[in-house]
Amino acid sequence: xxARIGSRPAxxxxxxxAFEVAAWIAFRHNIDxxxxxxxxxxxxxxxxxxxxxxxxxxxxWSNFGQSIGSIQFTVNVKLFPFYWPLYWAKNLLTDKVGVYxxxxxxxxxxxxVMARLLSASFGAALLAGWIxxxxxxxxxxxxxxxxxxxxxxxxxxxxxxxxxxxxLLRPIGRSRVAIDALCGACLLGLVMYLLAASPGLAVLIAPxxxxxxAAALCLSMDRAELLRKLFALTAISAIAxxxxxxxxxYGLFAYxxxxxxxxxxxxxxxxxxYVSLLFQGPAFGWPGPALVIAAAVGAAxxxxxxxxxxxxxxxxxxxxxxxLLVLRVVFALSANWILPPPIYLEIAFWPLYxxxxxxxxxxxxxxxxxxxxxxxxxxxxxxxxxxxLLAALALTRSGPPVVSPYHLPPTRPPIVDMLAxxxxxxxxxxxxxxxxxILPVTPDSDAWMQQFVRASQLVQATGNDHLxxxxxxxxxxxxxxxxxxxxxxxxxxxxxxxxxxxxxxxRNVTIYSRANPRILQLLxxxxxxxxxxxxxPIGVERQTETIAAGETWGLSELAAPNLGTYAPTAVEYQGDxxxxxxxxxxxxxxxxxxxxxxxxxPGNLVPADEAALYFAGDGLRLVATSPGRTLIVVxxxxxxxxxxxxxxxxxxxxxxxxxxxxxVLFERRVDAVLRFRIGPLHHPLCRYEDYRxxxxxLTRHSAEAPRNASE
Numbered sequence: 008x009x010a011r012i013g014s015r016p017a018x019x020x021x022x023x024x025a026f027e028v029a030a031w032i033a034f035r036h037n038i039d040x041x042x043x044x045x046x047x048x049x050x051x052x053x054x055x056x057x058x059x060x061x062x063x064x065x066x067x068w069s070n071f072g073q074s075i076g077s078i079q080f081t082v083n084v085k086l087f088p089f090y091w092p093l094y095w096a097k098n099l100l101t102d103k104v105g106v107y108x109x110x111x112x113x114x115x116x117x118x119x120v121m122a123r124l125l126s127a128s129f130g131a132a133l134l135a136g137w138i139x140x141x142x143x144x145x146x147x148x149x150x151x152x153x154x155x156x157x158x159x160x161x162x163x164x165x166x167x168x169x170x171x172x173x174x175l176l177r178p179i180g181r182s183r184v185a186i187d188a189l190c191g192a193c194l195l196g197l198v199m200y201l202l203a204a205s206p207g208l209a210v211l212i213a214p215x216x217x218x219x220x221a222a223a224l225c226l227s228m229d230r231a232e233l234l235r236k237l238f239a240l241t242a243i244s245a246i247a248x249x250x251x252x253x254x255x256x257y258g259l260f261a262y263x264x265x266x267x268x269x270x271x272x273x274x275x276x277x278x279x280x281y282v283s284l285l286f287q288g289p290a291f292g293w294p295g296p297a298l299v300i301a302a303a304v305g306a307a308x309x310x311x312x313x314x315x316x317x318x319x320x321x322x323x324x325x326x327x328x329x330x331l332l333v334l335r336v337v338f339a340l341s342a343n344w345i346l347p348p349p350i351y352l353e354i355a356f357w358p359l360y361x362x363x364x365x366x367x368x369x370x371x372x373x374x375x376x377x378x379x380x381x382x383x384x385x386x387x388x389x390x391x392x393x394x395x396l397l398a399a400l401a402l403t404r405s406g407p408p409v410v411s412p413y414h415l416p417p418t419r420p421p422i423v424d425m426l427a428x429x430x431x432x433x434x435x436x437x438x439x440x441x442x443x444x445i446l447p448v449t450p451d452s453d454a455w456m457q458q459f460v461r462a463s464q465l466v467q468a469t470g471n472d473h474l475x476x477x478x479x480x481x482x483x484x485x486x487x488x489x490x491x492x493x494x495x496x497x498x499x500x501x502x503x504x505x506x507x508x509x510x511x512x513x514r515n516v517t518i519y520s521r522a523n524p525r526i527l528q529l530l531x532x533x534x535x536x537x538x539x540x541x542x543x544p545i546g547v548e549r550q551t552e553t554i555a556a557g558e559t560w561g562l563s564e565l566a567a568p569n570l571g572t573y574a575p576t577a578v579e580y581q582g583d584x585x586x587x588x589x590x591x592x593x594x595x596x597x598x599x600x601x602x603x604x605x606x607x608x609p610g611n612l613v614p615a616d617e618a619a620l621y622f623a624g625d626g627l628r629l630v631a632t633s634p635g636r637t638l639i640v641v642x643x644x645x646x647x648x649x650x651x652x653x654x655x656x657x658x659x660x661x662x663x664x665x666x667x668x669x670x671v672l673f674e675r676r677v678d679a680v681l682r683f684r685i686g687p688l689h690h691p692l693c694r695y696e697d698y699r700x701x702x703x704x705l706t707r708h709s710a711e712a713p714r715n716a717s718e
Contacts, residue, residue: 015129022133023115025396026140030111033146033403034104039411040145041103045459046158048413048476049489050082051103054093055415056479057084059434061624065203066686069625069648072432072479073488074497074517075441075530075668076643076683078694081259081492082161086204089113089160099415107144110156110163115140117167122362124174125320131369132362137395139166139361141402142294148406152284152295153350164201165211165354171197173219180227180235191239195246202687206256207491211347215355222323226315251691258695263491264498265345265514267701271498273453273511274344281348282338283331284360298360303328305363308370317366324359412463417477418470422552422562426534427481438620438627440533440568441642443486444474445522445541448508454520455513461538468555473536486532491515494644495701496584496667500526503592524565526591529598529665531642533568537561567599571620571629573640575602576612584701587666598665602640605663608672610636626682629671636674638664641681645669647700648685648693654678 034041042051062068064085067078084090092105115136122132142151143166155162175194179187201209220240227233247253265272279286284295302324309321334349419427430439446461448454462472471477478485491514498517502509504526505519512518522535522545535545539558546563553559577600581587587603590596618631618639631639643649645663651671653659659677664670671677685693 018129019119019133022136022395023112026115026137026399027108027112029396029399029403030108030140030144030146031104032400034107034144036403037145037148037408038100038103040148040150040154040157040409041107042160043145043154043157043409044411045413045476047411048415050159050161051093051415052476052479053082054084054087054090056482058094059432059482063684063686063689065199065688066684067203067206069683071622071625071627071643072482072484073490074486074494074644077488077490077494077497078259078492078683078685081205081207083204086200087161089163106160110160111140111144111146113163113167114143117170118358118361120174121170121358122365124177124316125362126314126316127362127366128369131365134368134395135358135361135365137399138298138364139357141399142298142361143357146399147294147402148408150291152287152291152298153280155351155354161205162208162211162351162354164205164208165215165351166357168197168201168212169216169219169355170358172216173223176220176223176236176239177226179239180232187235187239191242194239195243198243198247198252199687202252202255206259206687209256210260211351212355215352218323218327218356218359222319225319250687252687254695255685255687255691258692258698259492262495262694262698262701264493264495265491267495267698268498269345271502271511272345272514275513276338276344276348279335279338281350282335283328283350283353285328285331286335298364299328301364301367302360303363305365305367305370309363309366320359321363324356324363327353327356327359412466413472413476414470415476415480417466417472417480419481420469420471420473420552422473422536422550422560423471423477423481423483425550425562426478426483430483430533432482432484432622434622434624436622438484438531438570438622440570441484441486441531442478442534442536443519443522443527443532444536445519446474446538447541448518448520450508450510453513454506454508454510454518455516458518458520465554465560469552473560486517486519486527486530488517489515493517494667496588497644499585500588500591500667503588525596525598528565528568529573529591529640529642529668531569533565533570535563535565537563569598569640569642571627571631571639571641572615572618573599574612574615574618574631574633574637575600575640576614577601578608578612578638579603581605581666584663584666591665598640602638602664602670603666604670605666608638608662608670612636612638615639623680623682626680628678628680630678631671631673632676633673634675636672638662639671639673639677640664641669641671643669643681646683646693647696648683648690650682650684652680652682654680 042048057068060068067081068083069076069078089106089109093102118139119132119136122135143156145157175190179190201212224233224236227236260266280290285299287295306321306324309317312318331349338344426442446458448457462474466472475487475489501517504523505521507520524545538560546565548561549564550562551559579601581590581603582605590603613633613635615631615633615637621628627643644667649661651659651661659671659673659679662670662672684690
């Protein structure tokens, strides 16, 4: 029995169990640090919302509840085991703790395995797991460094997948060809998993994995092993190109407002703290810089180690830190950093930091072993448990828990209650319109921060922000969206018709500061939430709500929103998307009777007798009848990723109309489901095709601008 307890697998399990107990105590104490603040609540809500989704497992989720239908943050919750507790338990607090216990266990285990692969001692590997598990998760009441896992748990993939790539690449070429094939297939599967689960993280994980791949190649025992590794990587790359995965990934990022209208956005990443943990002392204190410095010390001590793995890992760490120091200089010289901040990429190197920080601690302990021989770190695998456990629990109580003003579920004040009753998305229910919250802004400061402060004040006064989370929780569709993949077409129309200030704004948000009833109704907006002092009246007032300081907010209803009921009969042709949007913005243009088309719509159009939209899982079901050929303007953004499945024997076709919306052309009767579908194995090029359509317009206008100016 004693031998079994002292065995290494048993010691690992005991440490992991002790760590999970400490994590459970810590997470319960610091419950608001789990899915922290606005961003964290957003991710929690996003994960919970996908319970209602019926999208295919390897395809991305399109959320009709934000904007006019968009790719939703490219996080496929179904493929994240960390999120599964949200589907098992009934208590939200218990669910949150369950999510983070799985994340903490993954971090501990992967860091331990990574340390062992680099030939760290067993005790040092255990210590590395404790270090990263405690510092990287919401273990401590105040963040030890940039709290990315506090607000975006899915970024744990950045911390663990590059290490897994190293573990899979390392055996290739060292044994039978069958082992090579198995490891290569696992690497290919890992790439496909990432592209289906969270392709947005691929831009961090791919460069983050480069040092790990380089280390694995450098550790080849001979030229034959190196060639077999390179062959495996080449084969994986060839398959990826054959499946069009580079275009799939590029299309997701290229067809965004931030890419095509970069001049309209500011970067929030201006401080050195966004480069590396090394520079986060002023913002978060000593743990981040201490971790990097300890890792550098451990790597320096192992630079000339006799062990090839440890030596390669040490040189990788020094190279990474040197690269981040160079990025610090580049970052300081960049007027507007548009790429993800280096601090996100650095997440991939956390396991290396923890491994060599533990190595430095072990080396220091071994130096003092003459005085304390019984506590030699490499020989205290089980006896180390009470020491690290007590230290972890002490850190847990090192301060009061954080308090987040954003809580789920939000309250249901009168305006929200009415909207939930009238517009909530439910499978089979009729689409009854969207909600737009119009908040005025001034050009003297950042527009989003002005609106965010106003919404935060509403949260404090009523428990609901009346803008985003407070509405989305009750499945109320909004025109507002919070999304790094915001459509350039929506952004262009918003600039033309729905905002008062042309000042640059932060990425990922849509600013609506001007109530334009004609455009809002075309986009399916039925209700407006507006603060006191707004110009008006706009629509018919349906509800009011008095909050702190006597402010009375109003909810008004527009007279004729497009609920899949616009069936214009006059067609204007504009092959240019930009020209179509500009025509749409013209004050005299009536979208109820006239449509701007980009392709041929044959025949004479007649109005519909009846038309209605219904929610059908992730899609929209259109049911309509007419005496002849009819075009229905659906208030959903057009995309080449859209598919139309006709339920009866009739036929129907999709068309881009009014620059950014979807037109469904049919004769006499249609009963069809409109669904957005894209994934690494299903139509991976469609978003790239959307980008090509839009980019061609911008390129042509840019080329024509000088000629027009000279004329």
